[in-house]
Amino acid sequence: MPALWLLVAAAMAVSALAGPVGKTPASPSPAPKTPPGPKPGANAVTAAERACLDDLKLLYPGDGRCHQLLSTGPCKSHEWLVLDARAPDRLRPVCARVPCAEREVLWPRDGRCYQRYRDRDLLCPHARNLLVPNPFGLGECSCMRTPPHARDAAAGGDGACHPLFHRGPCAEGEVLMPRANGTADQGECARDPCHREGQAGVRAGEAPAMPMVLWPTDAGGDGKCHALGAMDVCPESATFGIHPQTLRPSCIVRINHLLPPTPCSGDRCSPTNTAAYSEGYIKELFQAHKSHKNFKRAG
Numbered sequence: 001m002p003a004l005w006l007l008v009a010a011a012m013a014v015s016a017l018a019g020p021v022g023k024t025p026a027s028p029s030p031a032p033k034t035p036p037g038p039k040p041g042a043n044a045v046t047a048a049e050r051a052c053l054d055d056l057k058l059l060y061p062g063d064g065r066c067h068q069l070l071s072t073g074p075c076k077s078h079e080w081l082v083l084d085a086r087a088p089d090r091l092r093p094v095c096a097r098v099p100c101a102e103r104e105v106l107w108p109r110d111g112r113c114y115q116r117y118r119d120r121d122l123l124c125p126h127a128r129n130l131l132v133p134n135p136f137g138l139g140e141c142s143c144m145r146t147p148p149h150a151r152d153a154a155a156g157g158d159g160a161c162h163p164l165f166h167r168g169p170c171a172e173g174e175v176l177m178p179r180a181n182g183t184a185d186q187g188e189c190a191r192d193p194c195h196r197e198g199q200a201g202v203r204a205g206e207a208p209a210m211p212m213v214l215w216p217t218d219a220g221g222d223g224k225c226h227a228l229g230a231m232d233v234c235p236e237s238a239t240f241g242i243h244p245q246t247l248r249p250s251c252i253v254r255i256n257h258l259l260p261p262t263p264c265s266g267d268r269c270s271p272t273n274t275a276a277y278s279e280g281y282i283k284e285l286f287q288a289h290k291s292h293k294n295f296k297r298a299g
Contacts, residue, residue, distance in 0.1 A: 045282060049091060054278045058083075058093040069093060069135055083135040088289040091282065096137060105131060105139030108295070114139065126159035135288045143185045145244045150187030153179050162187070164242055165213045165228070165249070175211065178247045183287050184280070194225035215240070215249045245277035 052066035067073035075095035100113035124141035143161035162168030170189035194212035215221025234251035
């Protein structure tokens with residue numbers, strides 16, 4: 001799965017980077033007052049739940065407040081909030097015992113605890129993979145999220161992660177793009193609309209130092225190709241890059257490495273607005289339910 005996961009910039013990804021945080025309470029936020037939503041069905045989200053998800057948190061029924069996954073939240077000191085696997089059509093958090101020591105994760109295939117950094121290559125041997133806890137508090141291999149990476153969905157068992165919007169494992173004239181209706185870890189090779197511009201001045205067989213990426217108008221761009229990292233097309237202090245949550249080209253400015261980059265539009269950079277990423281976050285959590293269910297069936 002994900003990881004759009006998990007993940008770096010979302011609150012859940014921040015918790016993952018810091019290791020198990022069952023011993024470190026996270027500041028809850030009151031659930032904003034919202035009118036009652038429709039009766040939940042399959043993959044449904046109520047209005048109250050949506051209000052928390054827009055802040056990249058989940059509504060805990062026990063206290064009616066918004067809390068981050070993988071934080072102590074309203075739980076006891078030796079517990080943390082995880083996604084409730086018993087309700088696969090809901091995004092409901094429950095308190096569960098923190099299974100491992102700090103900076104360790106429980107590997108579900110053998111039920112043992114492993115250190116996330118020391119044992120990463122043992123459990124996640126493919127290139128540019130990270131060993132992180134998923135929304136259920138179980139260890140899994142996930143692609144790097146800053147900058148965004150993904151696996152080629154057509155590669156079968158090859159678990160190597162490649163930077164999005166680069167050629168990576170693709171053929172000449174193609175780049176690895178986010179897979180339509182896939183998770184953040186899934187990419188697919190597609191025609192590179194900026195291939196000709198990107199190869200200008202580059203020797204045959206060589207890759208450009210920084211790929212050229214199309215900035216589509218429906219993403220607030222100018223419909224032209226720009227080099228990743230370019231600053232001349234963005235407001236002051238911002239750079240042209242791929243946003244780790246939306247996985248779309250954008251002018252972004254990073255305040256620090258614990259918060260999502262701030263998106264920019266025109267000549268101004270707006271304050272960090274996590275609501276803009278909530279759709280991807282919701283999608284990832286429901287995909288986590290699906291992946292968890294499939295894993296249990298396979299086991």
